[in-house]
Amino acid sequence: CAVFTPRSDAVPFLGCLSSEAMGNQLTGTIPTFLGDIPNIIALGLGHNKFNGTIPPQIFRPPTLLGVSVEGNDLTGTIPLIESPSFLGLSAHSNRLEGTVPASLGNCSNLMFLDLANNNIEGMLPESFQNLEN
Structure with a gap:
């Protein structure tokens, strides 16, 4: 396992993917098999x-x-993210659209969400009122 942090220091992540996955000019689509990695803690595919x-x-x-x-x-x-233990998503500076999924408000430990510089519309879902962090 390697240690890496997203560009923001708001949430430190320890991951079982090498930090080499970030900023390497990787192309194509994000592989779905990444969801099959057992015991993965963080996934760093930015930049x-x-x-x-x-x-x-x-x-x-x-x-x-x-x-x-x-x-x-x-x-x-x-996508829908429903794990109560999920801490953060950094997805800024893409071309994402639509609204923030209400399921994110059910991630009771959510501490970090960065969706800036996308085409996200609307207000935060009411489910976010229950978040404490």
């Missing part, structure tokens, strides 16, 4: 050249605490 949508499969592992996909060319909507 590459990924395109397409964010596959919902990557949010499947119950051990996953954070995902960093900022600075790519991702489109589509933000």
Whole structure:
């Protein structure tokens, strides 16, 4: 396992993916098999050249605490994320659209959400009123 942090220091993540996955000009779509990695804690794919949508499969592992996909060319909507232990999503500077999914408000430990520089519309869902962090 390697240690890495997203561009923001708001949430430190310890991950079982090498920090080399960030900022390496990787292209194509984000592989769905990343959701099959057992005991993964964090997924750092930011500052590459990924395109397409964010596959919902990557949010499947119950051990996953954070995902960093900022600075790519991702489109589509933000997938449902329903794990109460999920801490943070950094997806700024893409071409994401739609609204913030209400399911994120059910992630009771959510501490960090950065969706700036996208085409996200609307207000935060009412479920966010229950968040304490």
